[in-house]
Every structure is written in C-alpha cells, then in structure tokens.
Amino acid sequence: MHILPKRFFLSDRHLPYWIILGLLMLLYTPLLLHWSEGWLNKSISIEHEYFSHGLIGLPFAVYLSWLNRERWQQLSHQVSPIESIAGLLLVLVGLLLYRGNLPDLINLSLPVILTGLCLWFKGLPGLRLEAFPLLLVFLAAPNSIPYLLAPYTLPLQQFIAGMAGFILLQLGMEVRVEQIYLFVNDRIVEVAPYCAGLKMLFTSFYVGLMLLYWTGVWQNRSKTNIFLAGILIISITANILRNTLLTFFHGTEMDQAFHWLHDGWGGDLYSAGMLGLLIVLIQAIDRWQSPIEAEPEPD
Structure with missing residues (x-):
C-alpha cells in the first residue's frame, strides 16, 4: 500500500500514482464510508460489526505507509516480469471481486488490489515493505468468518x-x-x-x-x-x-x-x-x- 512520496507534485514520473489513487478513491470511498458508518452506528450486520477494529486499524495502516514513503521511494523501479504479471493479475482479480454480487468478495477486493499494486510497482521488496499495513487492511475487511x-x-x-x-x-x-x-x-x-x-x-x-x-x-x-x-x-x-x-x-x-x-x-x-x-x-x-x-x- 503506497502513500504519495515527497516531491510527488514535481515529477511526471509519478503521474500513474495520481491516476491509480484517484481510481481507488472513486471505487472505495463509498465502501469505506459504508463500513465506518455501520461500525460507528452499529447499523451494519452483526458479523460485519465484528470488524469494527478497522476504525483504528485502517488509519494506522495509512500512517505506517506514510512512514515508509522514503524507503518505498528508494526501492528499485526495476521489477521482474513475473512480479509485474503477478501484481497485474492480482489487480484484475480484485476488480473482478469488486464487480461481483457478494458483499464479502467486494470487501476483500481492497486488500487484493493493494497487494497487487505493491507487486506491480515494486515487486517483492515493495510487498515486504508494506506487508504489515496490508495485513491490517485484510484483517479489517468484513467477511463471514464470525458466522x-x-x-x-x-x-x-x-x-x-x-x-x-x-x-x-x-x-x-x-x-x-x-x-x-x-x-x-x-x-x-x-x-x-x-x-x-x-x-x-x-x-x-x-x-x-x-x-x-x-x-x-x-x-x-x-x-x-x-x-x-x-x-x-x-x-x-x-x-x-x-x-x-x-x-x-x-x-x-x-x-x-x-x-x-x-x-x-x-x-x-x-x-x-x-x-x-x-x-x-x-x-x-x-x-x-x-x-x-x-x-x-x-x-
């Protein structure tokens, strides 16, 4: 999971990050608002209420990614074809999950897409760097495990x-x-x-x-x-x-x-x-x- 690095506004090289960030916000802002509103007002299903720890976990994941921004920027841009293909496939799988009709799969599409983006841009080093924030996002995505x-x-x-x-x-x-x-x-x-x-x-x-x-x-x-x-x-x-x-x-x-x-x-x-x-x-x-x-x- 990547947060915008310093001098982000000054380099055309970071244009893809802007585009992807905008798309992610367009796709997931309504979903994140739905989670937050349901957790705060207890208007979400009982099983999904079990994941209300996301109210503190998701902001913490973003904060950790922000702390990692310098190390992310220092990682090599040279990614092996296998890592790029694997990352792209995960992004496509995440989009398919998002387009599905099952709420649990829609919820899980967020960590899947974020994992794919880390692999796509920085390969395994990027995935290792953001492993814990990704874990927090995955464990906060509501699903039917409590049921x-x-x-x-x-x-x-x-x-x-x-x-x-x-x-x-x-x-x-x-x-x-x-x-x-x-x-x-x-x-x-x-x-x-x-x-x-x-x-x-x-x-x-x-x-x-x-x-x-x-x-x-x-x-x-x-x-x-x-x-x-x-x-x-x-x-x-x-x-x-x-x-x-x-x-x-x-x-x-x-x-x-x-x-x-x-x-x-x-x-x-x-x-x-x-x-x-x-x-x-x-x-x-x-x-x-x-x-x-x-x-x-x-x-």
Missing part, C-alpha cells in the same frame, strides 16, 4: 455461563445454570454465540498485533507468546465479568443498567477499558527481561 465460527463456540459459552453462575453464587444470589442459560429470580439470561466474547477476542488480537508492531516486541518470540496468552486471558476474563454483570442486572430487574452495558455506550466503555489493559500489559512485558536476556555476556 462460520459461531457454531463452534458452545464450549466457550458453557464455560462463561458456568463461571458467571459461580461468581453470582458467591455473592449470595440464587442462580441455576443449564448449559448456556442462567436462571435468576425467574428470569433467564442466555450466553448466546455472539455474547461469548468472540468480537472482543477479534478486536483484542487485532489491537495486540498493532501494539506488537509499534513497540517492536514482536521481534522477541518469548515476549510475543506471553503477550498473546495475556490477550486471551484478559479477553475471556473480561467477558466472564461482563456476562456476570449482565446476569445480575437482568435478574434484579435493573433493566436500564442491563441495556446500558449490553447494547449501549456502557459496552463500548467496557471494551475500551479492556483494550487499555493490553497497553499496560505490553508495556510491562516490554520492560521485563528474562533470565537469559539479563545474563551478562562473558568477558
């Missing part, structure tokens, strides 16, 4: 329901747990597939990738593994607590608080707090040194 995963979340739903019931029992409430259902004061709360924390797990790992790249922690395998494990633990724990609160609110007829946390801005605030914990976690991991790293080198 396909939903049937396999039953064990997670049962675990969350059981833990929420256990916590409420310790608080002195009469709770009965049956599979994914919690019964409190003749009221039922269901830990549905889309309430199992899959969305926050998607968002957490996406933001985690951004933090790993930004801090440079990804270069240390042990620290990366610890951080990814921490993301999983924080996400599941936060979702257990959220479902516990929802069950408490619903069972005690605090309906306003229930809706505030379930589908109001309280849920967004809760998610933001959880993502804030990821920043604290990676800062702690980044400062930590394993015994192997801390061992002084022999004289």
Whole structure:
C-alpha cells in the first residue's frame, strides 16, 4: 500500500500514482464510508460489526505507509516480469471481486488490489515493505468468518455461563445454570454465540498485533507468546465479568443498567477499558527481561 512520496507534485514520473489513487478513491470511498458508518452506528450486520477494529486499524495502516514513503521511494523501479504479471493479475482479480454480487468478495477486493499494486510497482521488496499495513487492511475487511465460527463456540459459552453462575453464587444470589442459560429470580439470561466474547477476542488480537508492531516486541518470540496468552486471558476474563454483570442486572430487574452495558455506550466503555489493559500489559512485558536476556555476556 503506497502513500504519495515527497516531491510527488514535481515529477511526471509519478503521474500513474495520481491516476491509480484517484481510481481507488472513486471505487472505495463509498465502501469505506459504508463500513465506518455501520461500525460507528452499529447499523451494519452483526458479523460485519465484528470488524469494527478497522476504525483504528485502517488509519494506522495509512500512517505506517506514510512512514515508509522514503524507503518505498528508494526501492528499485526495476521489477521482474513475473512480479509485474503477478501484481497485474492480482489487480484484475480484485476488480473482478469488486464487480461481483457478494458483499464479502467486494470487501476483500481492497486488500487484493493493494497487494497487487505493491507487486506491480515494486515487486517483492515493495510487498515486504508494506506487508504489515496490508495485513491490517485484510484483517479489517468484513467477511463471514464470525458466522462460520459461531457454531463452534458452545464450549466457550458453557464455560462463561458456568463461571458467571459461580461468581453470582458467591455473592449470595440464587442462580441455576443449564448449559448456556442462567436462571435468576425467574428470569433467564442466555450466553448466546455472539455474547461469548468472540468480537472482543477479534478486536483484542487485532489491537495486540498493532501494539506488537509499534513497540517492536514482536521481534522477541518469548515476549510475543506471553503477550498473546495475556490477550486471551484478559479477553475471556473480561467477558466472564461482563456476562456476570449482565446476569445480575437482568435478574434484579435493573433493566436500564442491563441495556446500558449490553447494547449501549456502557459496552463500548467496557471494551475500551479492556483494550487499555493490553497497553499496560505490553508495556510491562516490554520492560521485563528474562533470565537469559539479563545474563551478562562473558568477558
């Protein structure tokens, strides 16, 4: 993914970039506005709402490409025929996807075309340079993967329901747990597939990738593994607590608080707090040194 380099306005050599940028804006501005509006107002489908992390990921991808502009400009313009043909084919495939009738394929056409343009203009070196921004764009393109995963979340739903019931029992409430259902004061709360924390797990790992790249922690395998494990633990724990609160609110007829946390801005605030914990976690991991790293080198 390429951002306009310095002195872009002063060289006719960059005219193709202007043309391609204009075409991309013409094609994808309506689509990006549709994504953003749907994510912000929650007017998009449930599955596509799972990719609302694109609100921060896509601007970050553009920013990273802007930082790479000097290195991009320094790459050789000599591209092998194979790389050029492969890039052109990817661009054509992306255009075919865009012209299709399936929303998922239209969405995925953006990262496909951007990947093709990197190969076409700069070959594999250009693709390697822009690999992470392209990954962020690809992971932000809405698709049906959450819908396909939903049937396999039953064990997670049962675990969350059981833990929420256990916590409420310790608080002195009469709770009965049956599979994914919690019964409190003749009221039922269901830990549905889309309430199992899959969305926050998607968002957490996406933001985690951004933090790993930004801090440079990804270069240390042990620290990366610890951080990814921490993301999983924080996400599941936060979702257990959220479902516990929802069950408490619903069972005690605090309906306003229930809706505030379930589908109001309280849920967004809760998610933001959880993502804030990821920043604290990676800062702690980044400062930590394993015994192997801390061992002084022999004289």
